[in-house]
Amino acid sequence: MHFHARAAERVRNPVLQKALQKAKPLFVGKRAKGVASLADDGLDFELLRSTAESIRNRVLADLDVWLDIFETRARVSGAEVLWARDGDEVARLVVDIAQRYGVTKAAKSKSMLSEEAQLNEALAAAGIRPVETDLGEYIVQLAGEAPSHIIAPAVHKTIGEIEALFAEAHGRPEQPRTSADIPAMTQEARAVLRQHFLSAEMGISGANFLIAETGSAALVTNEGNGRMVTTLPRVHVVVTGIEKIVPTLEDFSTLMRLLPRSATGQTISNYVSLLTGTRREGDQDGPEKTVFILVDNGRANLLGSAWQDMLRCIRCGACMNHCPVYFSLGGHAYGWVYPGPMGSVLTPLYTGIENALDLPHASTGCNQCGVVCPVRIPLPKLMHGLRETQVERGLRPWRERFALRAWAWVARRPALYRWLTRGAVRYLRWLVDGSGRIRVFGMAPGWTDGRDLAAGSGKTFHELYAARKRA
Amino acid sequence: MSLPDNTAARDEILDRVRRGVARQDFEVRRAAAEAALTAPTRGPQPHMATDTAALRARFADKAAALASSVESVVRLAEAPAAVARYLESHGLSKQAVATAEVGALDWTLAGISVAVRAAVDADTVGISGCFCAVAETGTLLLCSGAETPATVSLLPETHIALVPVARLVATMEDAFALVRAELGDMPRALNFISGPSRTGDIEQTIVLGAHGPCRVHLILIGETS
Numbered sequence: 176m177h178f179h180a181r182a183a184e185r186v187r188n189p190v191l192q193k194a195l196q197k198a199k200p201l202f203v204g205k206r207a208k209g210v211a212s213l214a215d216d217g218l219d220f221e222l223l224r225s226t227a228e229s230i231r232n233r234v235l236a237d238l239d240v241w242l243d244i245f246e247t248r249a250r251v252s253g254a255e256v257l258w259a260r261d262g263d264e265v266a267r268l269v270v271d272i273a274q275r276y277g278v279t280k281a282a283k284s285k286s287m288l289s290e291e292a293q294l295n296e297a298l299a300a301a302g303i304r305p306v307e308t309d310l311g312e313y314i315v316q317l318a319g320e321a322p323s324h325i326i327a328p329a330v331h332k333t334i335g336e337i338e339a340l341f342a343e344a345h346g347r348p349e350q351p352r353t354s355a356d357i358p359a360m361t362q363e364a365r366a367v368l369r370q371h372f373l374s375a376e377m378g379i380s381g382a383n384f385l386i387a388e389t390g391s392a393a394l395v396t397n398e399g400n401g402r403m404v405t406t407l408p409r410v411h412v413v414v415t416g417i418e419k420i421v422p423t424l425e426d427f428s429t430l431m432r433l434l435p436r437s438a439t440g441q442t443i444s445n446y447v448s449l450l451t452g453t454r455r456e457g458d459q460d461g462p463e464k465t466v467f468i469l470v471d472n473g474r475a476n477l478l479g480s481a482w483q484d485m486l487r488c489i490r491c492g493a494c495m496n497h498c499p500v501y502f503s504l505g506g507h508a509y510g511w512v513y514p515g516p517m518g519s520v521l522t523p524l525y526t527g528i529e530n531a532l533d534l535p536h537a538s539t540g541c542n543q544c545g546v547v548c549p550v551r552i553p554l555p556k557l558m559h560g561l562r563e564t565q566v567e568r569g570l571r572p573w574r575e576r577f578a579l580r581a582w583a584w585v586a587r588r589p590a591l592y593r594w595l596t597r598g599a600v601r602y603l604r605w606l607v608d609g610s611g612r613i614r615v616f617g618m619a620p621g622w623t624d625g626r627d628l629a630a631g632s633g634k635t636f637h638e639l640y641a642a643r644k645r646a
Numbered sequence: 647m648s649l650p651d652n653t654a655a656r657d658e659i660l661d662r663v664r665r666g667v668a669r670q671d672f673e674v675r676r677a678a679a680e681a682a683l684t685a686p687t688r689g690p691q692p693h694m695a696t697d698t699a700a701l702r703a704r705f706a707d708k709a710a711a712l713a714s715s716v717e718s719v720v721r722l723a724e725a726p727a728a729v730a731r732y733l734e735s736h737g738l739s740k741q742a743v744a745t746a747e748v749g750a751l752d753w754t755l756a757g758i759s760v761a762v763r764a765a766v767d768a769d770t771v772g773i774s775g776c777f778c779a780v781a782e783t784g785t786l787l788l789c790s791g792a793e794t795p796a797t798v799s800l801l802p803e804t805h806i807a808l809v810p811v812a813r814l815v816a817t818m819e820d821a822f823a824l825v826r827a828e829l830g831d832m833p834r835a836l837n838f839i840s841g842p843s844r845t846g847d848i849e850q851t852i853v854l855g856a857h858g859p860c861r862v863h864l865i866l867i868g869e870t871s
């Protein structure tokens with residue numbers, strides 16, 4: 176199904192619309208409060224953003240060097256480092272490691288990159304049970320769906336839908352639920368997932384950052400599932416992108432003043448873990464084996480290109496949380512792993528520009544995403560750039576190309592242009608009903624399905640201009 | 647156990663990265679990067695008072711705002727009685743698992759039975775110290791180690807941490823400076839903990855006690871002024 180069809184379906188889905196309308200003000204309000212709290216400590220958000228931007232740029236400018244340093248130091252600390260060119264290779268490596276260690280169950284903390292690799296499908300096909308342990312991820316896994324938001328995977332689900340999933344998965348009758356039952360439902364999931372943490376032989380996590388200085392993975396979570404899957408199972412596999420490196424612990428500290436605030440408005444997430452190497456001599460807990468899988472899957476191609484800025488992304492989700500298109504459609508409409516403005520840029524770049532023609536157009540150009548991005552990624556500019564590339568490569572549909580060529584032909588003939596626009600505004604004027612508004616736009620009624628079109632005066636700009644000049 | 651030979655993927659990815667970076671003199675740049683790592687620079691720092699009283703007040707404020715409960719005692723030896731009062735007032739079990747750093751206190755006198763070991767699923771109360779604590783955000787820093795298993799602050803429903811006022815630092819950067827100065831190498835896990843575990847994944851409603859502890863109680867230890 177293409178984006179247009181998916182989008183049309185989502186706009187007409189009342190359950191989804193209810194979930195989204197509930198979530199948006201919460202996301203926006205919390206982030207605004209979190210960012211405003213910086214001023215209480217005399218911190219300037221814009222200065223922090225610039226600092227974060229330059230940390231990320233510094234890494235990308237010498238990424239070959241930083242990867243080499245990270246790999247060396249991670250190995251010295253006792254971890255293994257593997258590399259994956261694409262998603263299939265990620266899946267092959269994880270399955271291979273699991274089989275070598277006799278793993279039958281893998282407990283996963285949230286990883287969008289594992290979605291790129293369709294890792295759960297690959298594990299299941301190899302007879303290894305993947306269990307998502309982030310509550311939102313667990314819910315979408317029960318539903319057989321993909322996450323619809325990078326930090327709130329089940330934002331599209333209502334409590335009623337979640338109750339139905341829990342009842343079925345946990346083998347109990349369904350009950351009527353209100354928001355007062357959310358703590359009990361969370362407890363129920365906690366009890367089920369606790370047993371998985373204790374019995375899984377392998378933990379799989381992503382990494383919010385890789386620290387070059389120490390060869391560590393940084394993991395930021397609120398639920399504590401990140402700590403569980405990196406502490407209890409015998410084997411810990413970190414699946415993460417090659418662009419996630421930051422040089423020092425100080426750089427990490429700067430980014431941590433921005434990431435939780437931009438994501439959820441928190442001054443800090445509940446658990447921030449830096450994981451280095453494996454269980455040490457005398458340690459009573461921690462994995463015996465830690466393996467990093469550093470993944471390319473399209474990232475290296477962006478280096479040195481017009482899209483390099485996108486690699487600064489720290490996956491906070493602020494761009495989608497402020498996007499009017501995201502909150503009209505939800506994340507699944509975007510069709511691949513990443514939704515919202517960052518997804519509209521990443522999906523065509525990672526999966527092929529010709530495979531995601533609509534996404535760079537899924538933007539009102541309002542630049543809310545550009546304004547909130549903590550690492551100053553010029554998302555609207557990147558989307559415009561992708562649109563230009565589509566035109567340059569002749570990828571736009573013939574009707575659009577024909578229409579634009581026709582318009583250009585007319586626009587170069589002023590007399591004809593004036594005559595045609597005069598006709599057009601008279602037609603618009605004719606569509607106006609008694610309320611002074613256009614309720615149904617005759618030629619393209621879809622435009623007025625959910626809104627009216629304001630009526631013009633019935634005269635063109637040229638006519639008004641000429642009239643005033645005479646006066 | 648050995649892992650699959652992966653050098654082909656490594657070489658191909660690094661080759662792509664090198665082409666994208668498009669810069670010469672790898673060894674020169676690598677040496678410069680290594681040098682930069684030995685002299686890390688801090689980003690913009692919060693303006694905050696850093697005398698002990700101010701750190702203490704800020705830590706207590708911020709920790710409480712993140713749903714930890716906070717109390718103070720003057721001497722470390724008073725901590726077991728404070729823990730006992732807390733457990734009683736919340737109707738919690740007086741059987742606890744503890745890290746070795748706090749295990750030597752006289753828990754028996756306070757009526758608490760303490761096992762010094764890593765935590766297991768059945769443990770309901772975990773008692774730990776902390777490596778240091780960050781006043782900026784009201785955050786504990788715990789280091790994993792033979793005497794400080796990470797599970798003690800993770801598996802039990804209630805986590806109680808003893809926080810010497812002398813171990814309060816202003817920022818995360820200060821905490822890292824202390825790690826470098828006192829530990830040298832990184833432990834397997836540095837865990838910054840800010841209150842009880844939480845989730846908002848069902849209809850964006852915040853619930854405490856997702857997978858980690860539902861309650862975090864902090865006992866500040868030191869003179870009040």
